[in-house]
Amino acid sequence: MDDKFMKYWLMKTEPNIFSWTDLEQKKIASWEGVRNYQARNYMRDQFQIGDKVLFYHSSCAEPGIAGIAKVVRGSYPDHTALDQNGEYFDLASQKSGQSRWVMVDLSPIKKFSRFASLTEIRQHASLQSMQLLRKGQRLSIQPVMEFEFAEIESTWG
């Protein structure tokens, strides 16, 4: 894979669990709880410090992108998989003695001047290639093309 095209990502979060506002308040946030192999592999194999992230609110009244964040720490073991009392506990990780999941750290760069709602993104002719718009697309971490990122930033940023 050409990593020229892998500098930009979209990451989904449920804002009632962790929102853009939470990220701004925390300044640096660890992205724990990803429990999907494809999403994990993106973080583990391709995330680099400085990569830019479209911060997407899902499963909420108005889904869409709230702002841009950046990767400030590359992948490291997601220890929440080993926390037996935590929400993200993973039996297979416990059995093997080490977490099979990873996480990264993010910091906010800027909040969009206008929230980029899914509805608006969908209406945007030059963004039809986005994975986000594909039917049945559930992956919580998705690669974004450079031109897609630029278009979104210039439209809503």
Add this chain to the structure above:
DNA sequence: GCCAACGTTGGC
């Protein structure tokens, strides 16, 4: 709450 689409699990 509905439900389509997808990922994971586990019996065989």
Add this chain to the structure above:
DNA sequence: GCCAACGTTGGC
């Protein structure tokens, strides 16, 4: 390795 059953995601 197949695939049915089950669980999850996430827009609507």
